[in-house]
Amino acid sequence: MSKPRRDVFVLLVLSAYILAIGVTFVRVYVYHAYPIYSSQEEMPNIAEQLRTLIYWPLL
């Protein structure tokens, strides 16, 4: 009995979500790695956020 192909795809999406949520969980609850801003000026702008996104594998 061969399993339908869609199961593989569902498993892939599910694993990606578990991994992403797992990493977020560790970042938030274990390392508390998030800033607390008391004003908008302190926030990174979109350019800074994009830079983080592009260079994240090097971080």
Next chain:
Amino acid sequence: MMCEWDTAQFLIFSGNGEPLIYYSHVTSILIFVALLGFTFRRLKEWPKNSFRLIAFGYIVWLFCDLILWANENIDHVIFFWTVLSMVEPLIFIGAYAYFLQFTKNKPLSLQVKWFFFILLIPTLVMGPLGLTVIGFDFSDCDRNAWEGIGVYYGYFVEALLLLLIIVKTVVRLVYTKDNLERIKLSMVSLGICLLFIGFLVANFLATFTGDYVTSQYGHVAVPIFAAFLAYITIKYESFEPRILLIDTLVVALFILLSSLLFVDNASYQIYANIMAFIIMIPLGYTLVTGIRKEVRTRKQLQQLTGELEVTNERQEVLMHFIGHEVKGTLAKDSGVFAAISEGDLGPVPEAIKTFVDRALVESRVGASSVENILKASNLKKGSVTYTKEPFDLKELVAGVVEKVKVMAEQKGLALIFTAEEAGALYTINGDKAKLGDNVFRNLVENSINYTPTGSVAVSLKKENGKFIFAVKDTGIGITEEDKQRLFTEGGHGKDSQKVNAHSTGYGLFIAKQITEANGGTIRAESEGEGKGSTFTVEFPV
């Protein structure tokens, strides 16, 4: 900064959120759970998965949102806000997949699945990197997080999918010719768009109005539209717009009335609402069941009509076959009887010749009857062709009268033919042979057959731009009852077979069909039983 926050119990119970938040979120979660249970058994495998994705995604989203409303813990706010933002595109992907599966009526292709996965990758990367929720906002006591480009990307995915649904719907509506398919498509697209809009209203209305509480009603609308979608899918095979419309109307009225019970505080208004709600239950039930019954009956009737048409067609073919066989046999018999009677096979004793002559007449009459039935059948099917050419009507009628003169003489009837001078020839354009045999001869012979004593007067005149042919007899006449079925297929007069045993009832039907096919009209008049009758045929000059 000192903020007065309640400490949440079990993540979601605190005084930090308005009671309406619990009402909208918990109600929606419960409706979705019920829908999942209900649709699990009723939906097909492939739209079921998409529906499952919408339902699970939305339940997770609502649960995370409830935690955010109730919680004061910064870790919880950051974490659940991120999860909520990562799950949101998944709900929209589920809705789009549902749209694709429903409209194409097949499971998703691998390419589409990969397209979905690629769309999700940025969301799945930006969430853990802290680009979806970039930090906690401590500028006030609202317990908000700062949203980053991950959230904007989510909006982009939602807008893209909504746009794709609208474009695909419009394109398919343009190219689909089937009206029922168009209605189905419009319904599903409308359901999905309303589901999207319900969600967006709940999320963004507050941003513009500042009323975060009332906007939560949008969350109750979402499972209602999801239920609408599931309903359409279940009804897909037996889709009936009238049933769908009436069901939707009744459910909408129920929702409206039940929500009024919770919203209105004036006591007299509540009593009125309760009364309306109670009245609505039997009325709604009667309306829905009544319409369903009517639609079902109509469908059965359509099916039976279709079956009847097929049966009629088969019967017609069978009758044609039998008719031809019988006609062939009778024609052969006539040939044999004629040969015997005329002495071709040797001398025949007088006693036998009398029988043979009678048999010859009977078989000729029989063959003529069968031929009439076959002609009527061909006329009904429209398979008769006409060779039209100009000819002199007066000459044709005079010839017919001449041919049947012997018949009248044998019965002792006076057969009179008069034709007014028209100043020109009685020239008409038509099928001379068919009009001569099946109309004029048939009418004159009929008059002779149904006139025991007296006379048959055939006349031809030109009046009011018409050529008028008439046969007037002093025969048995026509009752009012007989007039109704005179020109119908097989339409005998009530006592016609007592006078003419060989009447098939097809002669006048054939005469009418041929007259009308040649641009004329035919009618019969009689003052009643025993008072004679007049058959009139008119052709435009």
